[in-house]
Each structure stands twice: as structure tokens, then as C-alpha cells.
Amino acid sequence: MNVTITVNGEKTSHEVEDRTLLVHHLRDVVGLTATNVGCDTSTCGACTVLVNGESVKSCTVLAAQVDGDEVQTLEGLAGENGELDPMQSAFREHHALQCGFCTPGMVMAATSLLRENPHPTEEEVRAALKGNLCRCTGYHNIVQAIMSAAESAEGAR
Amino acid sequence: MSIVGTRVVRTEDPRLLTTGAQYLEDLRLPELQGAAYATFVRSPMAHARITGIDVSAALDEPGVVAVLTADDLDDIPESPPGREPLLAKDVVRFVGEPVAIVLTEEHYQGEDAAELVSVDYDELPAVVGVQQALTDETLLFPDKGTNVLSRGGAKEFDDEAFADCEVVVERTIVNQRVAAAPLEVRAAAARWADDRLTLWSSTQNVHGVRDELTGKLGLDKKAVRVIAPDVGGGFGAKIGADRETVVVGWAARRTGRPVRWVETRNENLMAMSQGRAQLHTITIGGSRDGRVQAYRLDIVQDCGGYVRMGGMLPHLTMLMASGVYDLPRVETAFRSVVTNTTPIGAYRGAGRPEATAAIERAMDLFAAEIGMDAAEVRRRNFVAPDKFPFTTPTGATYDTGEYAKALDTVLEAAGYDELRAEQRRRRERDDPIQLGIGVSAYVEITGGGPDAGETARVSVHPDGTVTVWTGSSPHGQGHATAWAMLVQDELGIPMDRITVRHGDTDVLTEGVGTFGSRSLQIGGTAVRNAAVEIKERARELAAEEMEADPADLVLDLESGTWTVRGVPGRGVPWAQLAERAGPEGLSADTTFATDQSTFPFGAHVAVVEVDMETGRPRLVRHVSVDDAGPVVNPILAEGQRHGGIAQGAAQALFEEVSYDEYGNPVTATLLDYTFISAAELPSFELVPMETPTSVNPLGVKGIGEAGTIGSTPAVQSAVVDALGHLGVRHIDMPASPERVWTAINEARTAQ
Amino acid sequence: MIPPKFAYRRAGSAEEAVSLLAEYGDEAKILAGGHSLLPLMKLRLAQPEFLIDIGRVHELSYIRGEADHIAVGALTRYHDLEHSELLAAELPLLAHASGKVGDPQVRHRGTIGGSIAHGESASDVPAVVLALDGTLVVSGPSGVREIPSSEFFLGPFETVLEPDELLTEIRLPRPASPGWSFQKLTSRAIDWAIVAVAVQGSSVGLVNMGSTPLRATATERALADGASITDAAARAAEGTSPFADRNASPEYRKHLARVLVRRGLEEAAGRAG
Structure with missing residues (x-):
């Protein structure tokens, strides 16, 4: 079937097999490989992208289901000259990534969280990350980074 | 001011945060154009004889290029009997074994x-768990006559050792099987061209992968090139080439077509090496004044279906059995058994967390028996600071340590006395949420050992930039940043002009890799030594250039230029010297090796709240001192400690690989395997402490595994401690709500 | 992991979904958020030949206050239930429990109707609907029928829904008593409940205490007879036969039911003022 998806602001249109999962569509057809597959059971969150601005696990969504929708991946966050967006900067400043495999999903989940709850408590941040697993960082610096991104957004306002 | 010791954000991150890393599955290389995709057919049986394989239906399926089985492995050396084969031939020995x-x-x-490959199995009884294995009623390898494939340590235990003890406590405890579960699963890709195999592998050590490929495929070392792309975590389970990786390399040669393979998480949780899986019987004896006189550790190691590292791990556990304590008598022994489960390999700590968990549980049991504070009992038995280097009864020689200082520091940071006071208050008012305080002290072994070394190449180019090649193999640790800091510190060339690379056996033909917390102390030292060597060569070149005595030349680290002592004026920059050195620039290759290991140590305090009605424990604070000597980059060292603490706490509270009685894994997805998340953890409180070693010129020890080793016993102890007033002395890991609830019930019934 | 092959059909309306179901019958499955069905398909535990995607049937996504009940469209996502002002005011139990399902990503896709039609007894929202005395509105080839939630669930992954029927609406009467509570005990935060309890007034729903969502009938009867909360809660596990699994034995689940029902009733009583 044909699916037309606006990915990171650019309209894409492709013929795909009906069973194509969104994550494979993004990686193998659209050619954006930042989004990773970590578990297959919508547990680990490595495949998190934004669909119409909300975090979803792209390994558990068919490309066909988001036909006509807007999808944003990690590749769509930085500015035109490659400058990091506030969440990306906060992750770097706080050493919130080690191997980097969970990072694309983690950053997108965090982005979605702050859109819905701009001033989360630490407990709220931790609860919101329960579907994003990381084996390297112990989550400590990820939580710090998100709290700090929320604060800097506050300061900028 | 030296950059070493300062908080430098990682140079790796901008790429990882914008386009994402290039993991194996992300490779879009021309060499892999047209690659076939590999999928393994795996055994659904834990133990069975293969009576037939019919591949015809699969071959008829659209897009199928080939279906290959053990019978097709006729062009490579046969795998020795009793060893893990590449593809199962006659018998399968665990669910998930590739067929x-x-x-x-x-x-x-x-x-x-x-799904269309039809394999006929004749089911055999499955051996699950070490107790069943020890009965030898069903044998995995009948030719061996037993499931106990190796044993070591004391031939017989000497009960005399405990005869004069006022108090003796014995207990059998479980150090359960856990999954390494790096977020990136296993993956490989291979291409055979011009009589050479190029293999990309998600690995911690390309050289080890190459050596396994050459051995198993019967190829010359020069005919194999192994490349590591970005690697999404390893934790010990990506050391070397697993059988699937070797088969992928073989299949590329066999079919003449590039092959790429990425497993699923389900496969990963069935077939990637798992960790721990030891059963311990601990016996501890001493006097009522808190002095321990004798300690015994009897280990049964579950190796899984084949012996990967299951024969080696208990040796490390025995070596480190007495921990941070100066114990007059220590006895250890082990048996390694095979069972119809996933094979066991290295997992963060690999043998040492097991030793620490055992001795720390033993100290707690002893403390409870004599009614003394657990911290105080530890203090009375530490190896004293003036005894280093200290050789333990099991033969380890600890380099340096300040064990009492580590404990006192962490207790103070945690507010230990106030925590105990709060615990008393909650007990007095019979609070439904009780407080538990767990204390652990640990020492572990990292780095050196016979043949352990690492390679490095540092090249200063005529444009003034530097390339560092390291035999270490980072997969999240931040070596690109840390190694550049070391080189800047030696050469005065700013780190933004320094590129650190790794993971290609064609560039550095020898190397060892990243595991066992060895990288900074061995690989980092090799890089530092290469820089020092370059500096000496540069001194000669600069002397020629400036027509001065080499001894008078000074490297100004701020500007990165060479000047003649006492002579004002512009110095000679690195670029000029690299140019002078010839077309290759200035380059040095080094190998650093040492027989001496280092012994990081520390102490942790965990605070747990237990809901006394439901049994549910919750880790509310975790405070740690982890002393691995001087710190090159605090943010990296802290990151290692954070991750380590989380994994250790996960073993204490949540994670366990389990099987049903038929050997079917019941934790083969991340829905079922309870991988710890942010919602189960607090922020951690890290306290700095640095005691250098003299084993390497940087004075450093390994930090990669320390957090895991210290946290597991502290968290486990905290759960038990929350119920201490009821008389509970032990709860096996993981301390699930039901296990804790059961312990509360049993204790209340007994009262 | 890849789902087995199937043919994808998109329904533009509830009516079209019902007619597609009539056409494909047993071979078809309705795809709403997909967060129950797609993982099962990827594990190859479900292999439907046709998936009928109702994700674009916006007419099935709503939360409306009617004269005597709240009407929730079957396609309403957990995220929308969690953040609904109407529910916060009128049915806070449903809003709160929806916010405890899965993780934010799952709540952005998962729907109330999908969860109920899936018939998973470990799922939170079916027991909430049961405790709220909800009615399920179902469309089929022969028209619309209304099924009391107490008659809807038959067994593990089994409901009275016929293969050609579509769940379209959940009707929830305005509760007589305002006190509510949702108590959930999990291993990890993301895990299914070992046991959860939904309380509205003196109605009590139980999650994962058997092959279907249940009402704690013995407790409810005891309360009606004037028993204290403690005494009534002690009867919470009567008539239940919970499963044993890796997380919990039946005995532990029964114990948890008693504890969580007591806590739930106490909290609900506190809220009722």
C-alpha cells in the first residue's frame, strides 16, 4: 500500500508491504537510522518517535496507521546548522548517554513529556520514563538532564 | 592547569544526539550492498535429539537464498566433541540453541x-538448576559420565577451622542468573572478497573476534579483518565471537554473498551469554567480640548448556572470597555443572560480585548472630591500611586500600546514625512502612594479569592534528574523550584536534579490548606512553630544528610549542615537527602490559522502605564510595558508578532469568524479564575518594564494575535489615514483593 | 520481530468497520491502538489474515456527559481519558486508573475499547468499568446491542463479542457515591498489576484475580450488610481463583486483594468525606 508521512517536516511517500512497522519504514525506507529497535514488545522505548507531537513506540505501530500523519525523529530536533535543541544540549551537558542506543528514544520521550508537563517533579520524570530502558546510565543523569531542560525552558520564558 | 581530573563533556555526544550512532544495523556500506539477511532457526526444546531437518518448504518460500545446517559445515575444522558447536548437530542443549x-x-x-524449516526432535529429560544437575540422573554429555565438568579449590573442607569459634553460621544462598541485556542486541555482518573475510561485529574486542574466527573457520590471521562499528552496550556479554557471529562469517564465504544479522530481543534473552548463576554455601565463624576467625565458600556454578566461561568464573569468585577482610582461615571450592539452560558468560563484575555478595551476606549473618551492628563487625575485620600490599589466604595481592576510611566516609555521608534512629522510631510505632539500612564493603580485581596488555598508536600529523588508535574497544565508556584528555595533557595539543579511533584489526593488528574494567589502566596507559614516546622523538626533532641541545628543549603545554629553555621567542609548533618527521608524521606504537592487577574498593549504604502488608520493597537512597584511584574525567567515572549501582540494585530487587521445569525460558521478553527502569530507582549519592596504585603510571584502577559489585549486597542487606526486628536473617535475590511478604509471614509465625 | 503477513483494511466509519467484519469474519481482527494486538502478532501468537484499522474513525473517540451517564467512545485513548476535565469532575476513578496504564507512549496509542475487547484480566480499565457498572454498546450486522459489563467477560482473552461485532461505546452511570480509589501493586512500574483494585463507593473491581476482571462480591455484600471496612475487605478474595505466575502465587494474590481492597475502601471513604 502507499503511505504518505511527513517526517521531520518533509513529505515522504512510499509503497510498502501492509505489515511494515513504522520503525522499519523510518530506518529502511525513509533512511533515518537514529531510531532503534531494542525489544520488539513495546517495553524498552528505544524506538520512541513523535507522531503528531506525541511520543509513541514505533515498533508497535504500522506505517499504514500513521499514513497522513506527522512524524518527528531524533534527526528532526537539531537546528539547521546542527545546533543542539535544549533537550539534546541538556543530555550532553549532564552526560545523560553512554552507549547511545536508548538515547534517540529517550530524548523523544523526554521532549514529549515536557510538552505535556513543562514543570515535572523528579518523581514525575521517573514515572514518565518507565517505558524507556537504559542499561548504561542508571538513569541518574537522564533525570538530571530532563529536569535541567525544564528549568532552562522556564528561564527562557 | 592540567585537563586531567576536570569535568569535560564528551566529544562523542553531538553525533549520538543528532544523527544517532552507527550501530551494526545502521551500516549502509557499499561493501554490504546486496547482503542477504540471516535468521537463525532455534531449538524450542531444552534437551532433545535432532532426528531430522527438512528445509525443502523453506527453500520454496519467496526470497530464500539458502538454508544451511550443521551438515553443511563440512568445509571448516570440526568442532571438538563436548564443545559448543556452531550449529547443533545431533543434540540440542538449551532452548534457543541455533540449529x-x-x-x-x-x-x-x-x-x-x-518458521518453515521443519526440525524433528526426540525429546530428552531436561536438567534445570544445579541441584538437578548434581544428581547426574540425566547427563548433558554422557561421555563425560557426569554433569560436573570442572571442579577446583579445596579437595576436602577442614571442619577444624571452625572448631574454636564461639559462633558459627552456615547458610546456602542463591546468586541468581541474570541477563546482561545490553540495549543493542547481538549483530554481525560479513563479506568474503578477494580471499579475505571482513566481519563487522557488535563487540567489546575485535581482536578476540578475529582470533575465534580464524580458529573456527580455519583461516589465516591475515585473511580476516574485524571491524567494530558503534556498539550499544556489552557488559561482558559481547566479549569474543558467539557461535552465530562465526556462522554469519562462514555463510558469507560459503554463499559468496554478504550476509547481515541482527537478533531479536527474544533471541537475545535465550541465546546471549547470561551472568552469575552460582549457588553458595557459606560458613562463617568467629568470636562474640566481632572477630571472624574462619570463612568457607562452597560454590556450584551453573554453566548452562555448554561451558563458555562457567569453568573460569568460579576461580575469580574464589580468589576474591575474603573481600576486604583480614581473615585467618579461608576455604573455598567449586564445582561447575552443565544444565539445559542458556550458557553463562561474563556479566559486569564476572565472578567478583558473587564473591562480594557471599562474604557480605556472611558478615551480616555473623553480625546478626552475635547481635552487633553490621558496620561495626566489618570495621573490626578490615585489612588494616598499614598491611598493603596484602596477600589474602586465597592468593590475591591487594595493591592499596583504605577500607575503614571508605566505610566511615559513606556512613557519614548517609547519616548512618540518624538512619538507625529513624529505623528505631518506625519499629517502635510499628509503622506499616519499615526502614532497612544495608551496608556493604567491597574490593575487586581489575586490569592486569598474565598476558594482559593493550596497544596504542598516537600519530601527530603535519597539519597539527592527532589520531589516536587504541586497542581498547569503547561501547559507551567515553574513551574518545578520556584518551584525548590524556594526550592533550602530555602533548599540549588541544583535544578538539585529537581524534580517537578503535575497532579495526587491519589498523592495529594486535589488541585486547574493553572488559574487566581494564581500559583506562591498561589501554589509557598505552596511549599515555605512546604520547610520552612521541614527546621524546619530538624533542630530538625540535633540537635539530632549533639547533639546540635536546635537554634544553621545553614543551609549553599551554601553547603546544617547543622552546629552548631560557631563550625567548616563538616556539616550534607540533605541525612543523610532524612535517620534519617525514610523510608519515610523528607516530609511536606502544604496548603496555602488567602482571599486576589493581584492586578498587569501596563501601555502599542502601536505604530501603518495605511495605509490611504487601512486602513490596522500594530503594529510596543509595550512597556510595567507589575508590578507583585518581579520576581522569569525573563525569565519566560517575557515569560508570551510576550505571553499575543500577545494575547491582536490579539484581538485588528485580532481575532473574527463570525457566520452567521443562527448561523453557519464562523471561525471554522484556515484558517478563524485569529490567530495571528509572521509576524503580532514586538519584544516587556519590562520595569521592581516591587512593592511587603504583601498578601503572596513571595511578588508576578500574571503575567499570565497582558500582555493581558494591550495590547488590547493600541493597539485598537493606531489605533483610528492614525485617531484622522480626528475626529475618536472609531473603534470596531478587527480593520480590512475594518473597519479602513470605519472609515476614514466616518470621511472625515463628515468633 | 516481524508480524506475519496480513492484509490491511482501513475503515472510514464504524459502519464500514462492521461491514468489513461481516465480509472477513473470523479471519479478521479490529486494529485500534494496536498495543495489545501487534505485540502478540510479532510474537506470532496471533495470525489474523486481515486487520481492520479503525484508527481513523474519529466518531468513536469522545467523552460525553449524557443525562444519566457518561458515554465514552471505544476509540478514546488512555491519554485522553487521563486528561479529560469531564472525567476528572465526574469519574475521577477512570481518569486516574487510565493514567496508570502502561507508559506515556502506550497511553498515546492504547484505547479503552481495545483493552476491553481484548479481554485481558490483568488489564486495569476493564475492572474499573466493571466497578462502575458500565454498559458496553456493540454494533453488529443485526444492529446494536447493549451488554452489561458484568456479562461481558467470559475467560482469558474471551468476551461475548462475536467475531463480526464492534465495540463502539462504554456507558458509565454517574456514581451514587463520590468516594473512589485505585490501588495497584506491580513489580516494576511498567508491569501489569500483580493485583489492582478499583473502588467506587462500595463497588469493588478486581484486576488479575482470575480469568476475567471481577467484582469483589463478598466484600460488597458485607458492606451492604453493614460490616466495617476491615471486616468487609477481609472477604475480598472469596470466590476468586487467581493464577500462579512468576510474580505471585494465588495465596499472595488473595492476600494482596484483601490489603488493597481495605486500602481502597478507606481511601474512598476518606474522599467521600
Whole structure:
């Protein structure tokens, strides 16, 4: 079937097999490989992208289901000259990534969280990350980074 | 001011945060154009004889390039009997064991075709758990006559050792099987061209992978090149080449077509090496004044279906058995048994967390028996600071340590006395939420050992930039940043002009890799030594250039230029010297090796709240001192400690690989395997402490595994401690709500 | 992991979904958020030949206050239930429990109707609907029928829904008593409940205490007879036969039911003022 998806602001249109999962569509057809597959059971969150601005696990969504929708991946966050967006900067400043495999999903989940709850408590941040697993960082610096991104957004306002 | 010791954000991150890293599955290389996709057919049986394999239906499926089985492995050396084969031939010994490889044109065709490979199995009784293995009623390898494939340590225990003790406590405890579960699963890709195999592998050590490939495929070392792309975590389970990786390399040669393979998480949780899986019987004896006189550790190691590292790990556990304590008598022994479960390999700590968990549980049991504070009992038995280097009864020689200082520091940071006071208050008012305080002290072994070394090449180019090649193999640790800091510190060339690379056996033909917390102390030292060597060569070149005595030349680290002592004026920059050195620039290759290991140590305090009605424990604070000597980059060292603490706490509270009685894994997805998340953890409180070693010129020890080793016993102890007033002395890991609830019930019934 | 092959059909309306179901019958499955069905398909535990995607049937996504009940469209996502002002005011139990399902990503896709039609007894929202005395509105080839939630669930992954029927609406009467509570005990935060309890007034729903969502009938009867909360809660596990699994034995689940029902009733009583 044909699916037309606006990915990171650019309209894409492709013929795909009906069973194509969104994550494979993004990686193998659209050619954006930042989004990773970590578990297959919508547990680990490595495949998190934004669909119409909300975090979803792209390994558990068919490309066909988001036909006509807007999808944003990690590749769509930085500015035109490659400058990091506030969440990306906060992750770097706080050493919130080690191997980097969970990072694309983690950053997108965090982005979605702050859109819905701009001033989360630490407990709220931790609860919101329960579907994003990381084996390297112990989550400590990820939580710090998100709290700090929320604060800097506050300061900028 | 030196950059070493300062908080430098990682140079790796901008790429990882914008386009994402290039993991194996992300490779879009021309060399892999047209690659076939590999899918393994795996055994659904824990123990069975293979009576037939019919691949015809699969071959008829669209897009199927080939289906290959053990019978096709006729062009490589036969695997020795009793060893883990590449593809199962006559017998399968665990669920998930690879039986055939299916190659398809498209990724999506793989699973469809693999389902059509029909394998006939004649089911055999499954051996699950070490107790069943020890009965030898069912044998995995009948030719061996037993499931106990190796044993070591004391031939017989000497009960005399405990005869004069006022108090003796004995207990059998479980150090359960856990999954390494790096977020990136296993993956490989291979290409055979011009009589050479190029293999990309998600690995911690390309050289080890190459050596396994050459051995198993019967190839010359020069005919194999192994490359590591970005690697999404390893934790010990990506050391070397697993059988699937070797088969992928073989299949590329066999079919003359590039092959790529990425497993699923389900496969990963069945077939990637798992960790721990030891049963311990601990006996501890001493006097009522808190002095321990004798300690015994009897280990049964579950190796799984084949012996990967299951024969080696208990040696490390025995070596480190007495921990931070100066114990007059220590006895250890082990038996390694095979069972119809996933094979066991290295997992963060690999043998040492087991030793620490055992001795720390033993100290707690002893403390409870004599009614003394657990911290105080530890203090009375530490190896004293003036005794280093200290050789333990099991033969380890600890380099340096300040064990009492580490404990006192962490207790103070945690507010230990106030925590105990709060615990008393809650007990007095019979609070439904009780407080538990767990204390652990640990020492572990990292780095050196016979043949352990690491390679490095540092090259200063005529444009003034530097390339560092390291035999270490980072997969999240931040070596690109840390190694550049070391080189800047030696050469005065700013780190933004320094590129650190790794993971190609054609560039550095020898190397060891990243595991066992060895990288900074061995690999970092090799890099530092290469820089020092370059500096000496540069001194000669600068002397020629400036017509001065080499001894008078000074490197100004701020500007990165060479000047003649006492002579004002512009110095000679590195670029000029690199140019002068010839077309190759200035380059040095080094190998650093040492027989001496280092012994990081520390102490942790965990605070747990237990809901006394439901049994549910919750980790509310975790405070640690982890002393691995001087810190090159605090943010990296802290990151290692954070991750380590989380994994250790996960073993204490949540994670366990389990099987049903037929050997079917019941934790083969991340829905079932309770991988710890942010919601189960607090922020951690890290306290700095640095005691250098003299084993290497940087004075450093390994920090990669320390957090895991210290946290597991502290968290486990905290759960038990919360119930201490009821008389509970032990709860096996993981301390699930039901286990804790059961312990509360049993204790209340007994009262 | 890849789902087995199927043919994808998109329904533009509830009516079209019902007619597609009539056409494909047993071979078809309705795809709403997909967060129950797609993982099962990827594990190859479900292999439907046709998926009928109702994700674009916006007419099935709503939360409306009617004269005597709240009407929730079957396609309403957990995220929308969690953040609904109407529910916060009128049915806070449903809003709160929806916010405890899965993780934010799952709540952005998962729907109330999908969860109920899936018939998973470990799922939170079916027991909430049961405790709220909800009615399920179902469309089929022969028209619309209304099924009391107490008659809807038959067994593990089994409901009275016929293969050609579509769940379209959940009707929830305005509760007589305002006190509510949702108590959930999990291993990890993301895990299914070992046991959860939904309380509205003196109605009590139980999650994962058997092959279907249940009402704690013995407790409810005891309360009606004037028993204290403690005494009534002690009867919470009567008539239940919970499963044993890796997380919990039946005995532990029964114990948890008693504890969580007591806590739930106490909290609900506190809220009722």
C-alpha cells in the first residue's frame, strides 16, 4: 500500500508491504537510522518517535496507521546548522548517554513529556520514563538532564 | 592547569544526539550492498535429539537464498566433541540453541522462512538448576559420565577451622542468573572478497573476534579483518565471537554473498551469554567480640548448556572470597555443572560480585548472630591500611586500600546514625512502612594479569592534528574523550584536534579490548606512553630544528610549542615537527602490559522502605564510595558508578532469568524479564575518594564494575535489615514483593 | 520481530468497520491502538489474515456527559481519558486508573475499547468499568446491542463479542457515591498489576484475580450488610481463583486483594468525606 508521512517536516511517500512497522519504514525506507529497535514488545522505548507531537513506540505501530500523519525523529530536533535543541544540549551537558542506543528514544520521550508537563517533579520524570530502558546510565543523569531542560525552558520564558 | 581530573563533556555526544550512532544495523556500506539477511532457526526444546531437518518448504518460500545446517559445515575444522558447536548437530542443549541459518533477500522474509524449516526432535529429560544437575540422573554429555565438568579449590573442607569459634553460621544462598541485556542486541555482518573475510561485529574486542574466527573457520590471521562499528552496550556479554557471529562469517564465504544479522530481543534473552548463576554455601565463624576467625565458600556454578566461561568464573569468585577482610582461615571450592539452560558468560563484575555478595551476606549473618551492628563487625575485620600490599589466604595481592576510611566516609555521608534512629522510631510505632539500612564493603580485581596488555598508536600529523588508535574497544565508556584528555595533557595539543579511533584489526593488528574494567589502566596507559614516546622523538626533532641541545628543549603545554629553555621567542609548533618527521608524521606504537592487577574498593549504604502488608520493597537512597584511584574525567567515572549501582540494585530487587521445569525460558521478553527502569530507582549519592596504585603510571584502577559489585549486597542487606526486628536473617535475590511478604509471614509465625 | 503477513483494511466509519467484519469474519481482527494486538502478532501468537484499522474513525473517540451517564467512545485513548476535565469532575476513578496504564507512549496509542475487547484480566480499565457498572454498546450486522459489563467477560482473552461485532461505546452511570480509589501493586512500574483494585463507593473491581476482571462480591455484600471496612475487605478474595505466575502465587494474590481492597475502601471513604 502507499503511505504518505511527513517526517521531520518533509513529505515522504512510499509503497510498502501492509505489515511494515513504522520503525522499519523510518530506518529502511525513509533512511533515518537514529531510531532503534531494542525489544520488539513495546517495553524498552528505544524506538520512541513523535507522531503528531506525541511520543509513541514505533515498533508497535504500522506505517499504514500513521499514513497522513506527522512524524518527528531524533534527526528532526537539531537546528539547521546542527545546533543542539535544549533537550539534546541538556543530555550532553549532564552526560545523560553512554552507549547511545536508548538515547534517540529517550530524548523523544523526554521532549514529549515536557510538552505535556513543562514543570515535572523528579518523581514525575521517573514515572514518565518507565517505558524507556537504559542499561548504561542508571538513569541518574537522564533525570538530571530532563529536569535541567525544564528549568532552562522556564528561564527562557 | 592540567585537563586531567576536570569535568569535560564528551566529544562523542553531538553525533549520538543528532544523527544517532552507527550501530551494526545502521551500516549502509557499499561493501554490504546486496547482503542477504540471516535468521537463525532455534531449538524450542531444552534437551532433545535432532532426528531430522527438512528445509525443502523453506527453500520454496519467496526470497530464500539458502538454508544451511550443521551438515553443511563440512568445509571448516570440526568442532571438538563436548564443545559448543556452531550449529547443533545431533543434540540440542538449551532452548534457543541455533540449529540452522536461513538467508533471505529481504529482512521481512526471514522469520516467515525460518518458521518453515521443519526440525524433528526426540525429546530428552531436561536438567534445570544445579541441584538437578548434581544428581547426574540425566547427563548433558554422557561421555563425560557426569554433569560436573570442572571442579577446583579445596579437595576436602577442614571442619577444624571452625572448631574454636564461639559462633558459627552456615547458610546456602542463591546468586541468581541474570541477563546482561545490553540495549543493542547481538549483530554481525560479513563479506568474503578477494580471499579475505571482513566481519563487522557488535563487540567489546575485535581482536578476540578475529582470533575465534580464524580458529573456527580455519583461516589465516591475515585473511580476516574485524571491524567494530558503534556498539550499544556489552557488559561482558559481547566479549569474543558467539557461535552465530562465526556462522554469519562462514555463510558469507560459503554463499559468496554478504550476509547481515541482527537478533531479536527474544533471541537475545535465550541465546546471549547470561551472568552469575552460582549457588553458595557459606560458613562463617568467629568470636562474640566481632572477630571472624574462619570463612568457607562452597560454590556450584551453573554453566548452562555448554561451558563458555562457567569453568573460569568460579576461580575469580574464589580468589576474591575474603573481600576486604583480614581473615585467618579461608576455604573455598567449586564445582561447575552443565544444565539445559542458556550458557553463562561474563556479566559486569564476572565472578567478583558473587564473591562480594557471599562474604557480605556472611558478615551480616555473623553480625546478626552475635547481635552487633553490621558496620561495626566489618570495621573490626578490615585489612588494616598499614598491611598493603596484602596477600589474602586465597592468593590475591591487594595493591592499596583504605577500607575503614571508605566505610566511615559513606556512613557519614548517609547519616548512618540518624538512619538507625529513624529505623528505631518506625519499629517502635510499628509503622506499616519499615526502614532497612544495608551496608556493604567491597574490593575487586581489575586490569592486569598474565598476558594482559593493550596497544596504542598516537600519530601527530603535519597539519597539527592527532589520531589516536587504541586497542581498547569503547561501547559507551567515553574513551574518545578520556584518551584525548590524556594526550592533550602530555602533548599540549588541544583535544578538539585529537581524534580517537578503535575497532579495526587491519589498523592495529594486535589488541585486547574493553572488559574487566581494564581500559583506562591498561589501554589509557598505552596511549599515555605512546604520547610520552612521541614527546621524546619530538624533542630530538625540535633540537635539530632549533639547533639546540635536546635537554634544553621545553614543551609549553599551554601553547603546544617547543622552546629552548631560557631563550625567548616563538616556539616550534607540533605541525612543523610532524612535517620534519617525514610523510608519515610523528607516530609511536606502544604496548603496555602488567602482571599486576589493581584492586578498587569501596563501601555502599542502601536505604530501603518495605511495605509490611504487601512486602513490596522500594530503594529510596543509595550512597556510595567507589575508590578507583585518581579520576581522569569525573563525569565519566560517575557515569560508570551510576550505571553499575543500577545494575547491582536490579539484581538485588528485580532481575532473574527463570525457566520452567521443562527448561523453557519464562523471561525471554522484556515484558517478563524485569529490567530495571528509572521509576524503580532514586538519584544516587556519590562520595569521592581516591587512593592511587603504583601498578601503572596513571595511578588508576578500574571503575567499570565497582558500582555493581558494591550495590547488590547493600541493597539485598537493606531489605533483610528492614525485617531484622522480626528475626529475618536472609531473603534470596531478587527480593520480590512475594518473597519479602513470605519472609515476614514466616518470621511472625515463628515468633 | 516481524508480524506475519496480513492484509490491511482501513475503515472510514464504524459502519464500514462492521461491514468489513461481516465480509472477513473470523479471519479478521479490529486494529485500534494496536498495543495489545501487534505485540502478540510479532510474537506470532496471533495470525489474523486481515486487520481492520479503525484508527481513523474519529466518531468513536469522545467523552460525553449524557443525562444519566457518561458515554465514552471505544476509540478514546488512555491519554485522553487521563486528561479529560469531564472525567476528572465526574469519574475521577477512570481518569486516574487510565493514567496508570502502561507508559506515556502506550497511553498515546492504547484505547479503552481495545483493552476491553481484548479481554485481558490483568488489564486495569476493564475492572474499573466493571466497578462502575458500565454498559458496553456493540454494533453488529443485526444492529446494536447493549451488554452489561458484568456479562461481558467470559475467560482469558474471551468476551461475548462475536467475531463480526464492534465495540463502539462504554456507558458509565454517574456514581451514587463520590468516594473512589485505585490501588495497584506491580513489580516494576511498567508491569501489569500483580493485583489492582478499583473502588467506587462500595463497588469493588478486581484486576488479575482470575480469568476475567471481577467484582469483589463478598466484600460488597458485607458492606451492604453493614460490616466495617476491615471486616468487609477481609472477604475480598472469596470466590476468586487467581493464577500462579512468576510474580505471585494465588495465596499472595488473595492476600494482596484483601490489603488493597481495605486500602481502597478507606481511601474512598476518606474522599467521600
